Amino acid sequence: MSRLENREALKKFREAIKAGRQQSKKKLISLCAGSGCGAYGTAKVHQALTAELSRQNLQDQVEIKLSCCHGFCQKGPIMVIHPERIFYPQVKEEHIPEVVEKTIKNGKLADSLIFKDPTTKEKIVHEQDIPFYKLQQRVIFGNNSLIDPTNMEDYLAVGGYTAMEKALFDMGSEQIIDQIKASGLRGRGGGGFPTGIKWETCRRHEGRRYVICNADEGDPGAYMDRILLEGNPHCVIEGMIIGAIAIQSHDGYVYVRHEYPLAVTNLEIALKSAREKGLLGNNILGSGFDFDIQISRGGGAFVCGESTALMASLEGKPGRPRAKYVHTVAKGFRDDPSNLNNVETWANVPLVINKGADWYSQIGTKTSKGTKIFSLVGKVNNTGLVEVPMGTSLRKIIFDIGGGIPKNKKFKAVQTGGPSGGCIPEQFLDVGVDYDELLKLGSIMGSGGMIVMDQDTCMVDVARYFIEFLKEESCGQCNPCREGIKQMLEILTDICQGHGKEGDIELLEELGGMIQKFALCGLGTSAPNPVLTTILYFREEYEAHIRDKKCPAGVCKNLFHYDIAEDLCTGCGLCAKKCPKNAITGEKKKPHKLNQDECIKCGICYEGCKFGAIVIK
Amino acid sequence: MKNDIEIDWQKIDNIISKYNANHEALLMIMHDIGEIYNYVPQQVIPVLVDRLGVKESLIYSVATFYKTVSLTPRGKYIISVCTGTACHVRGAEKIMGALEEKLNIIEGQTTEDRLFTLDSVRCIGCCAAGPVVNVNKETHGGLDRSSVLEIINEYKHRAS
Numbered sequence: 001m002s003r004l005e006n007r008e009a010l011k012k013f014r015e016a017i018k019a020g021r022q023q024s025k026k027k028l029i030s031l032c033a034g035s036g037c038g039a040y041g042t043a044k045v046h047q048a049l050t051a052e053l054s055r056q057n058l059q060d061q062v063e064i065k066l067s068c069c070h071g072f073c074q075k076g077p078i079m080v081i082h083p084e085r086i087f088y089p090q091v092k093e094e095h096i097p098e099v100v101e102k103t104i105k106n107g108k109l110a111d112s113l114i115f116k117d118p119t120t121k122e123k124i125v126h127e128q129d130i131p132f133y134k135l136q137q138r139v140i141f142g143n144n145s146l147i148d149p150t151n152m153e154d155y156l157a158v159g160g161y162t163a164m165e166k167a168l169f170d171m172g173s174e175q176i177i178d179q180i181k182a183s184g185l186r187g188r189g190g191g192g193f194p195t196g197i198k199w200e201t202c203r204r205h206e207g208r209r210y211v212i213c214n215a216d217e218g219d220p221g222a223y224m225d226r227i228l229l230e231g232n233p234h235c236v237i238e239g240m241i242i243g244a245i246a247i248q249s250h251d252g253y254v255y256v257r258h259e260y261p262l263a264v265t266n267l268e269i270a271l272k273s274a275r276e277k278g279l280l281g282n283n284i285l286g287s288g289f290d291f292d293i294q295i296s297r298g299g300g301a302f303v304c305g306e307s308t309a310l311m312a313s314l315e316g317k318p319g320r321p322r323a324k325y326v327h328t329v330a331k332g333f334r335d336d337p338s339n340l341n342n343v344e345t346w347a348n349v350p351l352v353i354n355k356g357a358d359w360y361s362q363i364g365t366k367t368s369k370g371t372k373i374f375s376l377v378g379k380v381n382n383t384g385l386v387e388v389p390m391g392t393s394l395r396k397i398i399f400d401i402g403g404g405i406p407k408n409k410k411f412k413a414v415q416t417g418g419p420s421g422g423c424i425p426e427q428f429l430d431v432g433v434d435y436d437e438l439l440k441l442g443s444i445m446g447s448g449g450m451i452v453m454d455q456d457t458c459m460v461d462v463a464r465y466f467i468e469f470l471k472e473e474s475c476g477q478c479n480p481c482r483e484g485i486k487q488m489l490e491i492l493t494d495i496c497q498g499h500g501k502e503g504d505i506e507l508l509e510e511l512g513g514m515i516q517k518f519a520l521c522g523l524g525t526s527a528p529n530p531v532l533t534t535i536l537y538f539r540e541e542y543e544a545h546i547r548d549k550k551c552p553a554g555v556c557k558n559l560f561h562y563d564i565a566e567d568l569c570t571g572c573g574l575c576a577k578k579c580p581k582n583a584i585t586g587e588k589k590k591p592h593k594l595n596q597d598e599c600i601k602c603g604i605c606y607e608g609c610k611f612g613a614i615v616i617k
Numbered sequence: 618m619k620n621d622i623e624i625d626w627q628k629i630d631n632i633i634s635k636y637n638a639n640h641e642a643l644l645m646i647m648h649d650i651g652e653i654y655n656y657v658p659q660q661v662i663p664v665l666v667d668r669l670g671v672k673e674s675l676i677y678s679v680a681t682f683y684k685t686v687s688l689t690p691r692g693k694y695i696i697s698v699c700t701g702t703a704c705h706v707r708g709a710e711k712i713m714g715a716l717e718e719k720l721n722i723i724e725g726q727t728t729e730d731r732l733f734t735l736d737s738v739r740c741i742g743c744c745a746a747g748p749v750v751n752v753n754k755e756t757h758g759g760l761d762r763s764s765v766l767e768i769i770n771e772y773k774h775r776a777s
Contacts, residue, residue, distance in 0.1 A: 301683055
């Protein structure tokens with residue numbers, strides 16, 4: 001690839017790619033290669049598809065694209081056939097001959113693969129008509145199925161690097177910052193700090209300035225940053241270049257988790273092709289501006305998502321945070337001014353520059369602008385990545401887009417904000433999600449994890465889960481966090497094991513309040529949130545554990561047992577067949593019996609019974 | 618047990634040179650060494666001290682701070698059960714239990730034949746497919762007790 005020496009050369013190059021694609025008569029099969037679909041077996045489907053096309057000698061008439069995540073991860077592996085955007089979910093190797101024969105050769109539909117809406121049972125052919133997609137506003141994710149992250153031309157074909165061009169040649173550093181400020185863009189990593197103000201402050205400080213991308217997505221249950229980085233790395237790179245022009249920096253870093261190997265690989269490829277084309281490095285597009293980006297891989301420490309800890313880790317040290325008397329925009333990485341933004345924030349930047357602050361600030365609520373990508377996971381029918389305008393209600397996200405709770409079970413809570421967030425109960429489902437509304441409920445936006453919980457989730461166990469996570473992840477520097485969290489964990493473990501005492505709830509509240517006030521960093525001060533919100537909204541569950549020694553959800557093993565409701569049992573024998581301990585016996589078509597001494601409470605019978613005859617007592 | 622492997626010093630040298638012997642890349646260098654041996658062998662540490670110009674204490678402090686670095690030998694296949702929130706509410710604990718039972722080791726341990734190490738990881742970002750398990754770099758999603766055991770058999774078969 002030859003280097004693009006100036007703006008005109010980039011424009012020409014982009015137009016040539018677009019023209020070539022418009023003229024192409026090839027059908028395009030976009031196969032989702034995101035990590036979700038990958039886990040369901042995209043590689044095998046791809047192999048089968050390639051083989052079938054060449055067997056039928058169709059390889060020149062069809063282009064296969066291993067694309068960025070389509071978002072509807074529950075239905076993976078996903079295939080979308082362009083230009084019609086025919087949507088085939090859960091494609092397996094054995095479906096390939098039918099797809100090729102019917103859809104590719106004869107322009108008909110492969111009946112067995114057509115998407116069936118789980119709620120209305122209606123068959124829906126096109127991607128854009130499926131409620132999961134129709135109800136979203138995908139300004140960042142919209143082009144995903146057209147982008148192969150390893151091919152820069154795909155990004156250019158959808159208008160990639162036009163914002164960088166504009167920033168580099170038509171706008172000064174101040175004008176860029178003004179646009180970002182006017183857009184109302186706030187940090188997507190969780191804190192929600194106004195991005196434009198951060199940039200402006202960093203630029204004011206003298207020294208060698210750094211632009212850093214926080215891709216240390218440590219919140220368990222959130223994966224939108226992983227998908228952006230591995231699926232559309234050029235959009236993050238473009239955002240960072242614009243940021244560098246604004247704050248006048250020449251050195252960029254992406255700090256990414258070692259656990260995301262595909263993100264690292266795809267980012268490496270993207271950086272290499274951007275350098276080869278002269279979009280990174282010295283004298284970008286002949287403008288005289290120099291900027292390059294390096295990758296640094298983190299090592300599975302949650303605390304490294306905190307800005308000062310992340311920068312310590314970048315310096316090759318253990319990632320321990322420091323008190324922020326001096327902010328990182330003044331003294332950060334190598335004691336120089338450092339501007340850190342999250343992956344999704346960077347991905348929003350080209351959009352603001354291209355479409356303008358006025359357009360951008362029309363999306364969202366008064367205080368939170370733009371869209372937000374949520375990772376909608378847990379006990380919900382349509383799991384995946386959902387992009388909606390700020391202010392969209394939890395109900396719309398979970399029930400209209402997410403399709404509600406599986407197996408007709410009852411919604412109990414939604415957890416937002418990861419280990420620093422909280423659990424929100426049913427009565428607040430109509431609250432519009434933005435930074436400030438979630439804060440009012442005792443939770444936070446965080447990076448966008450949204451874990452749905454149903455009647456079978458024990459809220460005390462969830463609180464214990466997060467506290468256990470935080471105890472492991474505490475860096476151990478300050479007393480409130482190191483000792484306080486440990487004590488909270490001991491109390492919660494006691495409660496879950498049936499050793500809870502009167503006064504434990506109050507003690508948890510007291511400890512939580514102390515940690516919130518006195519811990520050193522953000523990890524510590526927000527650590528009690530999952531406990532305090534569950535006590536606030538689900539106090540009766542704590543009381544049931546402590547007073548009645550019962551776990552109503554049937555999770556804490558010492559506090560419940562399974563039994564068979566004789567009136568509901570049809571004697572089908574499925575549970576007896578599945579029980580790993582042969583604890584269930586009975587004659588066919590007669591109510592079965594469960595031997596409590598043998599039962600290990602694995603829950604297989606409970607999950608498997610179609611008649612609801614296995615009950616928690 | 619710790620010193621029983623031969624080190625390919627050329628490979629170690631290549632890794633260090635790839636990062637220009639930059640001390641800031643210490644963690645990544647240890648990751649890359651771990652890719653070869655599945656852990657960071659003790660013999661390598663004095664070389665890192667020398668080449669990177671860092672104190673031995675810093676190396677141990679970094680190696681023990683980050684979960685992705687191991688100073689003890691691990692199995693050929695490292696099974697990481699995701700215990701992120703989404704996997705947790707969908708029964709990651711049951712997957713872990715099934716594996717512990719099958720391999721007859723507990724979390725953090727390695728089987729006697731050094732074929733499997735059983736580990737947990739807090740979220741690998743595959744939340745929609747939960748519960749998920751990573752075996753080395755391969756991800757398996759939508760698991761239950763029986764399907765995860767099938768996967769283990771597949772790896773056993775691969776190794777034999």
